[in-house]
Every structure is written in structure tokens, then in C-alpha cells.
Amino acid sequence: MILVTGGAGFIGANFVLDWLALSEESLVNLDKLTYAGNRENLAALTDDPRHVFVHGDIGDSALTNRLLAQYQPRAIINFAAESHVDRSIHGPEDFIQTNIVGTFHLLESIRGYWSSLQGEARDGFRFLHVSTDEVYGSLAREEPAFSETHRYEPNSPYSASKAASDHLVRAYHHTYGLPVLTTNCSNNYGPYHFPEKLIPLMIVNALAGKPLPVYGDGQQIRDWLYVKDHCSAIRRVLEAGRPGETYNVGGWNEKPNLDIVRTVCTLLDELRPRADGKPYCEQIAYVTDRPGHDRRYAIDARKIERELGWKPAETFATGIRKTVQWYLDNQAWVGNVQSGAYRDWVEKNYGERQG
Ligand code: NAD
Numbered sequence: 341m342i343l344v345t346g347g348a349g350f351i352g353a354n355f356v357l358d359w360l361a362l363s364e365e366s367l368v369n370l371d372k373l374t375y376a377g378n379r380e381n382l383a384a385l386t387d388d389p390r391h392v393f394v395h396g397d398i399g400d401s402a403l404t405n406r407l408l409a410q411y412q413p414r415a416i417i418n419f420a421a422e423s424h425v426d427r428s429i430h431g432p433e434d435f436i437q438t439n440i441v442g443t444f445h446l447l448e449s450i451r452g453y454w455s456s457l458q459g460e461a462r463d464g465f466r467f468l469h470v471s472t473d474e475v476y477g478s479l480a481r482e483e484p485a486f487s488e489t490h491r492y493e494p495n496s497p498y499s500a501s502k503a504a505s506d507h508l509v510r511a512y513h514h515t516y517g518l519p520v521l522t523t524n525c526s527n528n529y530g531p532y533h534f535p536e537k538l539i540p541l542m543i544v545n546a547l548a549g550k551p552l553p554v555y556g557d558g559q560q561i562r563d564w565l566y567v568k569d570h571c572s573a574i575r576r577v578l579e580a581g582r583p584g585e586t587y588n589v590g591g592w593n594e595k596p597n598l599d600i601v602r603t604v605c606t607l608l609d610e611l612r613p614r615a616d617g618k619p620y621c622e623q624i625a626y627v628t629d630r631p632g633h634d635r636r637y638a639i640d641a642r643k644i645e646r647e648l649g650w651k652p653a654e655t656f657a658t659g660i661r662k663t664v665q666w667y668l669d670n671q672a673w674v675g676n677v678q679s680g681a682y683r684d685w686v687e688k689n690y691g692e693r694q695g
């Protein structure tokens with residue numbers, strides 16, 4: 341079986357659902373259930389004995405040692421992290437704790453476990469660390485996209501903490517020989533995306549008749565990838581990636597934020613027109629920019645295509661339509677995640693921003 345951390349979050353839950361739909365191999369899912377972790381994402385697996393959910397922290401060595409000894413996974417995929425840049429600006433400590441210290445403790449447990457393995461079990465073992473393109477910093481408009489050799493230049497507490505975890509993972513390979521794989525992916529979107537991030541926030545706010553808060557001039561560029569394509573890339577890297585290597589994952593789909601927001605509005609105009617017949621774009625509101633806001637991310641995904649034959653299956657047009665439709669079909673999920681804690685966050689992040 342395999343062990344997944346953070347499998348109740350956005351990407352992790354999509355990964356777990358796809359994994360069990362595509363393979364018979366069981367999966368242990370270790371998740372702390374922070375505000376971003378939601379067991380409802382995994383409701384379809386309630387009666388599936390192949391899914392073992394464990395509520396816990398990647399930094400709890402006693403727990404991870406016990407899980408490794410008990411389940412003897414052939415591979416571990418580390419999704420667990422604090423993942424939202426704006427939250428890292430308001431409160432970096434949790435990011436340091438989970439993304440750096442937590443990953444360190446997890447690596448230590450895994451090193452102990454892997455050292456105890458022998459023969460094929462030891463040779464075939466893999467630790468796959470899921471990371472982000474944000475570790476590379478910000479690109480100017482004319483610069484080439486991030487390749488795997490681009491220097492690390494993280495600019496937010498979030499990206500700095502992910503960069504630190506990537507370095508630890510790299511060091512455990514270099515120093516101890518641990519068979520690690522790292523993926524650095526661009527911005528994901530799709531089902532189960534927590535509505536603090538750009539795309540789900542815009543869908544949810546639009547439907548609620550609220551302002552659509554665009555930071556600064558809205559011309560910051562991100563490279564968007566449908567989440568299920570990220571999951572297929574991770575499966576492919578796990579299957580065929582070379583230990584010690586990193587693979588950049590992206591959708592060749594750079595777009596300014598304002599284009600993204602307008603696309604969401606246009607789709608909603610078609611699929612769920614406003615009662616007053618006016619376009620959702622009228623709700624766009626320019627607000628104070630994010631401090632230290634990275635201007636552009638773009639992924640050069642040629643290595644994973646050349647070496648492992650991976651390519652995204654969705655275009656942005658098909659992926660964003662599916663995503664908007666998913667939110668329209670899952671209004672109860674949206675209602676459930678908008679707890680008091682969610683409302684407190686919205687007040688904290690947007691209350692102080694001027695329009
Ligand atoms: P998310 O915030 O939606 O989910 C994170 C999950 O990790 C949650 O279920 C949470 O409960 C769990 N978690 C947090 N701290 C934990 C801890 N100490 N121990 C165990 N579980 C813990 O994040 P996501 O968007 O699904 O991102 C998953 C991974 O992918 C992260 O490592 C992130 O850096 C990376 N990534 C995300 C994106 C993106 O666009 N969302 C892009 C590239 C890479």
C-alpha cells in the first residue's frame with residue numbers, strides 16, 4: 341500500500357479519489373484536518389476498506405513511526421502543508437511548523453523506516469514530495485518559464501517554507517541516499533478547492549452577489565493546471581521518475597488574474613445567469629494589492645514530457661468549465677466549508693483592503 345499525507349485537502353483528496361478509482365492498491369491517508377482539510381471531500385470512500393484515514397500531524401514522529409511499521413508502505417506522497425500565501429503573510433508560524441519542521445520530522449521517520457527495509461522493498465521504495473513553482477520566485481514578462489534548474493528565490497513566507505522543505509528532501513537524498521522525488525507544480529484549480537483561493541473564491545462570491553476582489557491591477561500571471569492533471573503527473577513520477585530528480589509540472593497555460601476572473605464570470609453568465617440579467621463582471625472590485633505579490637509564474641514542463649511522457653489532458657477551456665459546473669452542482673459542500681472560521685478569515689484578509 342501507499343501512504344499519503346494531507347489527503348483531505350484540495351489536491352490530496354483529488355489524488356486519493358483518483359488513485360482508488362484507478363488502482364486496487366490500498367492507501368493510508370494521514371491528515372491533521374486543519375481548516376483546509378475536510379473529510380467530506382472523501383465521503384465517497386466511507387465504506388471503502390482500501391482507504392484508511394488517520395487523523396494526525398506529519399510532525400508527530402511517534403505516530404508516523406507507528407504507521408510506517410504497521411502498514412509498511414511501498415511509497416509515501418507528501419501533500420500535507422499550509423498552502424495559502426495570504427495566510428502566510430498574516431501568520432507565518434504554522435507554515436514554518438508544518439512545511440519545514442513537519443517535513444523534517446516526516447523525513448526522519450521515513451529514513452528510519454527505509455533503512456530497515458531490505459532487497460526489493462528497499463530498492464523500490466519512493467518518497468514523493470509535492471511542491472510548488474512559487475519556490476522559484478517571480479518572472480519578468482519576457483523571461484523564459486521556470487525549468488528545474490532555475491534558482492530558488494522564494495518571496496513569501498509560504499514559498500520560503502516550501503523551498504526549505506524541498507532543500508531538506510534534496511539533502512536526505514544526497515546525504516542518506518533516500519530515494520526521493522520532487523514535483524514543482526503551477527497553480528491548480530478544480531473540484532474541492534477551498535474558497536480562499538482565487539478561482540473558487542470568485543465563483544462563490546459571484547453567486548452570493550458579493551464583490552470579486554482583484555488584487556492590484558489584476559495583471560499578475562499564473563500558469564493554471566487542472567487538478568486531475570497534477571494528480572496524473574504525480575502518479576507518473578511515482579511510477580517512473582528517477583530518484584533524486586525534480587520534475588516541473590504545468591499546463592502551458594499562463595493567464596493574467598483578470599482574464600481568469602472574467603472567464604469565470606462569462607461561464608456563470610451562461611450557466612447560472614444573474615436574476616437581474618446583468619453580467620457577473622459588474623461585481624469585479626479592485627482592492628489593495630498583496631504585499632510582495634509575485635508578478636508572474638510560468639512552468640517549463642518539457643522535462644516531464646520528454647522523460648516520462650506526461651502531458652495534461654485538459655485545456656483551460658475544458659477544465660474551467662468543469663470546475664464552474666462542479667461548484668454549481670455542489671453548493672452544499674460550499675455551504676459546509678464556509679464555517680465561522682472561514683468568515684473570520686474573509687473579514688481578516690478583505691476587511692482591511694481598500695476598494
Ligand atoms: P490544502 O491547503 O488544500 O490542503 C492541505 C492538507 O494538508 C489539508 O488537508 C490539511 O489538513 C493537511 N495538513 C496541514 N498541515 C498538516 C500537518 N501538519 N500534518 C498532516 N496534515 C496536514 O493544500 P493543497 O492546495 O491541496 O496543496 C497540497 C500540496 O500541494 C501542498 O504541499 C502545496 O504546497 C502543493 N501545491 C499546491 C498547489 C495549488 O495550486 N494548490 C500548487 C502546487 C503545489
Ligand code: TYD
Nearest residue numbers: 425527536537538539553554555560562597
Ligand atoms: P491564489 O489562489 O491565492 O494562489 P497563489 O497566490 O498561490 O498564486 O492567488 C492566485 C492569484 O490571484 C494571485 O496572483 C493572487 C490573486 N488573488 C486576487 O487577485 N484576489 C483574491 O481574492 C485572491 C485570493 C487571489
